[in-house]
Amino acid sequence: MVNARTIRIGQRVVGYGQPCFVIAEGGVNHNGDPRLATELVHIAARAQADAVKFQKRTIQELLTREALERPYVHQNSLGATYGEHRLKLELSEAEWYRLRDVAMRLGLEFMGSAWDRGSADLLEAMDTPAIKLPSAVLTDLGLLEYVARKGRPMIVSTGMSTLEEVDQAVDRILRHTDQLVLMQCTSAYPSEFVDVNLRVMETFRNRYGVLVGYSGHERGISVSEAAAALGACAIERHFTKDRTLPGPDHAASLEPQGLQKLIRDIRQIEMALGSGEKTISPAELPVRARLGKSVVAAQPIAAGMVITAEMLMAKSPGDGIPANQLDNVIGRVARVDVPRDVVIPRDALSWEQRAEIAVVRDAT
Numbered sequence: 001m002v003n004a005r006t007i008r009i010g011q012r013v014v015g016y017g018q019p020c021f022v023i024a025e026g027g028v029n030h031n032g033d034p035r036l037a038t039e040l041v042h043i044a045a046r047a048q049a050d051a052v053k054f055q056k057r058t059i060q061e062l063l064t065r066e067a068l069e070r071p072y073v074h075q076n077s078l079g080a081t082y083g084e085h086r087l088k089l090e091l092s093e094a095e096w097y098r099l100r101d102v103a104m105r106l107g108l109e110f111m112g113s114a115w116d117r118g119s120a121d122l123l124e125a126m127d128t129p130a131i132k133l134p135s136a137v138l139t140d141l142g143l144l145e146y147v148a149r150k151g152r153p154m155i156v157s158t159g160m161s162t163l164e165e166v167d168q169a170v171d172r173i174l175r176h177t178d179q180l181v182l183m184q185c186t187s188a189y190p191s192e193f194v195d196v197n198l199r200v201m202e203t204f205r206n207r208y209g210v211l212v213g214y215s216g217h218e219r220g221i222s223v224s225e226a227a228a229a230l231g232a233c234a235i236e237r238h239f240t241k242d243r244t245l246p247g248p249d250h251a252a253s254l255e256p257q258g259l260q261k262l263i264r265d266i267r268q269i270e271m272a273l274g275s276g277e278k279t280i281s282p283a284e285l286p287v288r289a290r291l292g293k294s295v296v297a298a299q300p301i302a303a304g305m306v307i308t309a310e311m312l313m314a315k316s317p318g319d320g321i322p323a324n325q326l327d328n329v330i331g332r333v334a335r336v337d338v339p340r341d342v343v344i345p346r347d348a349l350s351w352e353q354r355a356e357i358a359v360v361r362d363a364t
Contacts, residue, residue, distance in 0.1 A: 003209045007179050009153050010109040010129030012050055014181065015211050020228045020266050021181075023111070023132075023155075023236040024049035024259060025215075027249045028089040031078065034098070037091060039241060041102050047259040051109035053132060053236070054099070058118035059086050076248050089247070093122060100126055111155075120147050128152070132236075135159030135187045135215075141172045148176035155234065156180065157215045159187030163203075170208050181234050182208065184227075185215040189252035193218060198227055205231070217252045221262040228266045229273065237262060292318020294343045295326050301338040306355045307331060312344075321346055331355040 006015030014021040024044035030037035037054065044052035059068070068083030079085035091099070096112070103110035113132040114120035120143070123131050130153040137143050138161045147154060154173060158166050166182075173180055184200040201212045213234030214227035224235050238253035254262065280288065296315040301307065309330055314323035320343035321329060329344070331354040338348055 007153050015233050019270060021234040022049045022263050022266060023051045023053050025236050025238045026052055026054045027238050028055050029240040029249055029253060031247050032088045034091060034095045037099055038102055041099055043256045045106035045108055047263050049263060051111055052103050053111040055113040056119035056122060057115040061116040061118055076246050097126060117146055124150050130155055135185050138169050139165055141168060144169055145172050148173045151177055153179040155183060157183045157185040159185035181211045181213050183213045183215040189217050191218045196223055198230055201230060201232060221258060224262055225265050225269060228269050289319040290317055293323035294318055294320030295323060295329050296343055297338045297340055300340045301334045303334050303336050305334050308357055320344060331357045
């Protein structure tokens with residue numbers, strides 16, 4: 001087992017104690033149109049994502065002839081056969097390089113999902129800061145090992161897989177690199193809430209010691225926000241210009257406003273999670289002074305008197321001796337007269353010595 005705390009993906013440090021690494025997944029929502037792909041990069045930048053990502057397939061490496069020639073005609077089809085449909089969703093290598101350059105100019109990390117060795121080789125040649133492996137290839141242990149040998153950070157989704165299959169995949173990857181972010185994922189488009197199972201992230205963290213994240217396909221943004229609150233160091237969500245466009249992933253994707261809201265909320269959640277150290281925030285100080293309780297004189301106290309419990313009570317405001325110090329006031333000598341029902345000033349008491357007086361507690 002490794003115990004990864006952080007890894008570097010491009011200019012970002014990813015891991016525990018770091019901002020959540022938000023991947024805007026363009027997938028194939030460009031529908032093979034370079035202009036739409038470029039627009040998606042700009043949408044990701046405006047939403048202030050950390051990275052934009054598309055999917056890369058070498059179709060002939062992935063599918064049998066029968067699968068390529070299978071009829072594929074329905075409302076989301078972009079070709080008469082499945083092979084034509086998938087080819088339509090591919091961009092040229094030149095377009096991949098151009099999109100990378102656009103993303104980098106806009107301050108985004110640029111990444112791709114490698115569905116095969118040829119695609120992984122292209123991403124390596126482009127010097128992408130990490131390589132994503134989709135859920136569909138998790139059982140292709142040869143491909144996982146091939147990519148792991150490249151030494152680049154790997155982001156690996158685990159949808160439609162058993163824990164034993166994840167064990168095998170992680171074992172194969174860790175033989176070559178510990179630069180791994182393991183993503184809980186449910187490969188249904190869209191995913192039903194009951195199937196999301198965010199607690200698997202903790203299972204992965206405890207079982208493998210690697211960084212964990214969440215790749216979501218659910219409706220809305222609340223589940224992905226919850227994943228961030230539960231410690232996902234990376235969040236990946238599909239996004240599109242328009243959910244009504246034809247194509248396989250648009251309906252399960254966020255539109256620009258949804259992506260912006262998700263990232264805004266994740267950043268707010270990160271601020272709200274804080275450091276874990278319990279302190280009084282500066283904003284609370286005036287409220288504490290107004291509403292907190294102080295040690296108050298329950299009766300007139302003359303200078304020179306030894307303070308007893310019966311002379312004291314706790315009341316607001318909270319700008320005097322804190323009420324939880326009342327016992328420490330007992331036995332002190334009053335330096336000046338203190339009227340009834342006022343906050344006892346600290347300098348009204350002698351703190352150098354203390355008389356031994358029994359403190360009687362109210363049994364009720």
